[in-house]
Amino acid sequence: MGFIAYFFVVVIIIVVWYQTKYLRRSCLLQKIPAFRSYPVIGSSLSFIGKSAVDIFKVVEDASKLGPIFRFDFSPFKSLIICNDPKVVEGILSSQELIVKSYQYDYMKDWLSDGLLLSTGRKWHQRRKIITPTFHFNILQQFADIMDRHGKIFVSNLKKFEGQEIDFFSPVSLYALDVICESAMGCKVNAQEDSESEYVKAVKEISNIIFLRMFDSLKQFQFIYQFTKMYQREQKALKLLHDFTDSVIVSRRKELESTSHADNNENDFGIKKRTAFLDLMLQSTIDGNPLTNSDIREEVDTFMFEGHDTTKSGICFTFYNLAKYPEIQEKVFDECRTILGDDTQQSVTMQELNNLHYLELVIKETLRLYPSVPFFGRDIKEEVSVGGITVPEKVAITISPYLLGRNPKIFSDPLKFDPLRFEAETNNEKNNPYAYVPFSAGPRNCIGQKFAMLEMKSIISKVIRNFKLSISKDNEDLKLIAELILRPENGIVLRVQNRFD
Numbered sequence: 287m288g289f290i291a292y293f294f295v296v297v298i299i300i301v302v303w304y305q306t307k308y309l310r311r312s313c314l315l316q317k318i319p320a321f322r323s324y325p326v327i328g329s330s331l332s333f334i335g336k337s338a339v340d341i342f343k344v345v346e347d348a349s350k351l352g353p354i355f356r357f358d359f360s361p362f363k364s365l366i367i368c369n370d371p372k373v374v375e376g377i378l379s380s381q382e383l384i385v386k387s388y389q390y391d392y393m394k395d396w397l398s399d400g401l402l403l404s405t406g407r408k409w410h411q412r413r414k415i416i417t418p419t420f421h422f423n424i425l426q427q428f429a430d431i432m433d434r435h436g437k438i439f440v441s442n443l444k445k446f447e448g449q450e451i452d453f454f455s456p457v458s459l460y461a462l463d464v465i466c467e468s469a470m471g472c473k474v475n476a477q478e479d480s481e482s483e484y485v486k487a488v489k490e491i492s493n494i495i496f497l498r499m500f501d502s503l504k505q506f507q508f509i510y511q512f513t514k515m516y517q518r519e520q521k522a523l524k525l526l527h528d529f530t531d532s533v534i535v536s537r538r539k540e541l542e543s544t545s546h547a548d549n550n551e552n553d554f555g556i557k558k559r560t561a562f563l564d565l566m567l568q569s570t571i572d573g574n575p576l577t578n579s580d581i582r583e584e585v586d587t588f589m590f591e592g593h594d595t596t597k598s599g600i601c602f603t604f605y606n607l608a609k610y611p612e613i614q615e616k617v618f619d620e621c622r623t624i625l626g627d628d629t630q631q632s633v634t635m636q637e638l639n640n641l642h643y644l645e646l647v648i649k650e651t652l653r654l655y656p657s658v659p660f661f662g663r664d665i666k667e668e669v670s671v672g673g674i675t676v677p678e679k680v681a682i683t684i685s686p687y688l689l690g691r692n693p694k695i696f697s698d699p700l701k702f703d704p705l706r707f708e709a710e711t712n713n714e715k716n717n718p719y720a721y722v723p724f725s726a727g728p729r730n731c732i733g734q735k736f737a738m739l740e741m742k743s744i745i746s747k748v749i750r751n752f753k754l755s756i757s758k759d760n761e762d763l764k765l766i767a768e769l770i771l772r773p774e775n776g777i778v779l780r781v782q783n784r785f786d
Contacts, residue, residue, distance in 0.1 A: 328358025369688035376671025378727035387662030387681035400587030452776035659687035
């Protein structure tokens with residue numbers, strides 16, 4: 287009898303403890319406005335069966351609740367979205383709040399435990415290894431790759447002079463060529479072979495991951511694994527991983543070979559010297575070389591972060607230049623002054639760095655159309671940031687998109703004004719965490735210099751050769767926020783030879 291009494295006392299203590307803890311979490315959440323939340327199911331009805339366009343509209347509608355709001359997916363799973371710079375600063379500047387939110391779990395099958403998703407000691411070790419990849423001297427090598435593939439892009443674009451063209455597809459192929467050669471030294475010739483299976487697989491995976499983030503049923507693996515979406519995901523993953531594995535194996539064999547010819551490429555079109563892949567192959571942790579699996583997760587991460595995100599930034603910049611011809615002409619004048627009239631001449635990294643006004647245009651584009659519109663952190667323990675107490679075991683999402691369009695942060699936020707980023711003329715003194723297209727703090731984007739260099743390279747090349755314009759029918763963009771921001775119907779611009 288004594289044992290039974292003791293057992294029930296223990297059970298009661300556990301229940302009381304859990305309820306007290308849950309009640310505190312619930313009370314803290316109640317202080318944050320919820321969007322159409324109902325008992326048990328939370329906000330799920332707002333997302334089930336919705337397209338990516340519809341989901342983005344739901345988030346925009348919810349943002350009217352204030353600078354911080356939440357979606358509930360069950361009594362135990364909530365997502366907080368924030369566009370308050372003080373809260374953003376408290377989260378991104380923290381050395382402790384570096385664990386990505388649960389939404390990133392849906393990327394694990396693709397990117398495994400690479401730099402984007404890893405945490406703790408592994409993340410610190412990998413960050414230390416990868417940082418030298420973006421050293422000045424190596425970036426110059428990347429600039430040469432960007433320049434060469436940019437010439438191919440311009441050559442292909444000449445076929446469409448006087449016509450309208452959706453820029454998303456050709457820019458995607460250009461970005462894939464650049465990132466494949468920069469990351470792996472592998473020439474996939476995507477711009478010559480536009481039906482790249484790799485590009486299709488990346489699009490498929492990106493769409494699936496985003497839809498899972500907001501589908502409360504597919505968030506459960508035991509349900510998801512029986513869906514057609516899961517089968518599509520597995521097919522795309524096999525293609526992506528097989529491609530990366532084949533390049534890693536070929537390059538490792540080459541490095542292990544005792545014979546090193548003087549030619550720059552082997553029979554497979556793989557360069558003898560590759561900044562990123564070679565660095566991974568030659569690196570050690572605690573005296574042990576990285577395995578092929580270790581390398582694949584970092585290469586796949588570099589491919590993901592350096593392909594889709596850069597493509598988005600490039601395309602939206604072209605859109606703004608076409609929409610605002612007076613700004614386009616200022617960019618052209620700057621390019622002509624710094625780069626000269628010979629459009630066939632290769633451009634150096636230093637010359638690209640000197641394109642100051644173009645950089646302002648890109649920054650303003652990323653304010654309105656950040657490549658990554660949302661990114662998140664997992665709050666393991668209760669924390670106070672920016673005057674808000676965030677309960678434990680919730681995901682908090684930071685939105686560069688909502689921050690950039692917040693009228694309390696940026697005056698006349700929908701006006702496209704590159705000079706708002708000109709330090710000498712800008713009167714707005716915003717919190718630096720109000721503008722975070724590359725994130726900020728210890729987990730900021732390690733490749734942001736690479737991205738800016740690539741955007742400057744291709745945009746300057748196109749504007750030096752062509753005038754871009756846009757019809758009234760194509761000015762209004764319906765945006766989709768998947769893993770990256772993109773327009774539902776592409777970015778359709780008219781291409782005209784600048785010298786006709």
